[in-house]
Amino acid sequence: MEILGIALLVLVLVAAAATVGAILRDGRGHTPPEYSVRDWSALDLPSSNYTMRIF
Numbered sequence: 001m002e003i004l005g006i007a008l009l010v011l012v013l014v015a016a017a018a019t020v021g022a023i024l025r026d027g028r029g030h031t032p033p034e035y036s037v038r039d040w041s042a043l044d045l046p047s048s049n050y051t052m053r054i055f
Helices: 002-025
Strands: none
């Protein structure tokens, strides 16, 4: 019975260490930079409302 308790304790400690390690490593991976080829512009939009154009 003691061996089962020790194995359970070791399992809990390993799981806790893995959880802490995963939390500390999270977000430290490679993230590509955000860039835009062309800036957004509203040049393609119509000058009047769609609802006003159908009348």
